[in-house]
Amino acid sequence: MNPALITTQDAVDPVFWFILGISGVILLAITATMIWFVIRYRRSRCPEPTSQCDGNLTLEVIWIVVPTIIVLAMFYYGWAGYLALRQVPPDAMEVTATARMWSWDFEYANGRHSDRLYVPVGRPVKVRLLSKDVLHAFFVPAFRIKRDTVPGMENYVWFVADEQGSYDIFCAEYCGVGHADMHTTVEAVPPAEFEEWLAGMSGSQNTEKGRSLLARYGCLGCHSLDGSNLVGPSFKGLGGRQVTVIADGEERVITSDRDYIRRSLIAPGVAVVKGYPPVMPSYAGQITGPEVEEMIDYLLRIGQPVKNGESAESEAGLDGAGLARRQGCLGCHSLDGSRKVGPSFKGLFGRERRLEGGRTLIADEAYLTRAIRKPTADVVEGYPPVMPPYPQLRPEEVEAILEWLEGLTE
Ligand code: HEC
Ligand code: HEC
Ligand SMILES: [Cu+2]
Known part of the structure; x- marks a missing residue:
C-alpha cells in the first residue's frame, strides 16, 4: 500500500469518525447531566419546584457558541471531504459505467466492455455514470462511493484501489424486481496485468489469448x-x-x-x-x-455450434453472446433454464410459446426478432411486460443474437 495515495476512503473516513466522536461525547454529556439532575433535584430534596434564578448570560453564551462551533466544524470537514470526492485527480483513467435493468456494463477507453469493473491498483479511476432506463445508484462500500445514475444525465465518481482485490458493487436505488441482481465487482489487479487484460480480447486476439492461457496452464x-x-x-x-x-x-x-x-x-x-x-x-x-x-x-x-468454417461469430463478425451481455439481456434472461425476470434463453429456439391472450406459436426467427424489436407485441404468458425495446440494435446485431440464441438449443 502506498501511504502517499489520497483515496476516497481518506476523504470520508475522518469525517465519519469526527462526527461519530462528537455525537458520542454529546450523548455521554447529556446523559450524565440528566442523571445528575434527577438525583440532585429529586422530590424528597426539593418538594416544590422553585427557582431563584431568572437568567444566566454566561451559560447562554456557552450553549449557543459551543454547539455552533461544533456544527460548523462538522460542516467544514464534510464539505472538504465532499470536494475531494468531486475533484478527480488529473491522471485518472476513465471508464464508463452504464446501469440498466438489471445489470452493469463497463466500457474502457479502447472500446472494450466487461461486466466487472477491472482497474489497475494504485491508479485513480473516474467512472462516468449513465443509465439506460431508470434511476440506479453506483455503490462501492469499500471505496465509500455512492452516486445515482440518472437517465438523460451524466454523473461521475472516482476512486483508487490501493490494494489488489475484489470489491462489491451494488445498485443502491431500488429499480424493480431485478434490483438485488445488480451486483458485480471491482477487480483491482496489478497495472501490468490490467494492461494485458485491456489489450487482449478484442476480436481474434481474444481467441488467441484464451487459447494461449489454456496452453500456459x-x-x-x-x-x-x-x-x-x-x-x-x-x-x-x-x-x-x-x-x-x-x-x-x-x-x-x-x-x-x-x-x-x-x-x-x-x-x-x-x-x-x-x-x-x-x-x-x-x-x-x-x-x-x-x-x-x-x-x-x-x-x-x-462451445458454440460452428457455422461457415471455424468462427462462432456471425457473418458480420459480431459475437451474439457478447452483445447479449453488453446489452443487458442476461440481467433478465438466464442461460441455464432458470426463470429470472424473463424466460430463460436455454432451448428457447424452436420451442412452443404460450402468449398472454392465449395464443400459442413456435419460437422461430420471426417471433424472436419481434420479441427483441417490439417486446410488447407478444408477451409470454406468466411474465410481466417489462422488457425494454432495443431500437439501438442494428439489424446485423439482432441477427447475431438470433444466431447465438439458436445455438443455445440442445
Ligand atoms: C491432470 C489433468 C487435468 C488438467 C491439467 C486439467 N484438467 Fe480439467 N478435468 C480433468 C478431468 C479428469 C476432468 C473430469 C473430471 C472432473 O470433472 O473433475 C476435468 C474436468 C474439467 C471441466 C468440466 C468439463 C466438462 O465437460 O464438464 C472443465 C471446464 C475443466 N476441466 C477445465 C480445465 C481447465 C480450464 C484447465 C486448465 C486451467 C484444466 N481443466 C486442467 C483433468 C484435467
Ligand atoms: C428488463 C428485463 C429484460 C431485458 C433487459 C431483456 N428482456 Fe427479453 N424479456 C423480458 C421479459 C419479462 C420477457 C417475457 C415477457 C415478454 O414476452 O415481453 C422477455 C421476453 C423475451 C423473448 C421471448 C422469450 C420467450 O420465452 O418466448 C426474447 C427472445 C427476449 N426477451 C430477448 C431479449 C434480448 C435479446 C434481450 C437483450 C437485447 C432482452 N430480451 C432483454 C425481460 C427482459
Ligand atoms: Cu438498479
Missing part, C-alpha cells in the same frame, strides 16, 4: 479442443453442454455455463464429470480473475 494436456476425450472431457462444445456430474455421491445433470466452468477450475472435486477420474488439479489462487474469465470466454466461444 497445462489444460490442453488433459483436455482436447477437437472433440477427442483425453484424461478429461474435450472442451469442444463445452458451453451449454448438458453434463452429468457426481456431486455428494449423487448424479446430477448440469448445463455447463460460466459459473459451472469457473467452479470446475476452482473446486474441481466438488462436481466430477461422470465417467472420469477426479484427477483435475484445483487452480484456486493460481490463475488471476481476469485470466479465468478470459479462458471461460474462450471456452464458451468454442
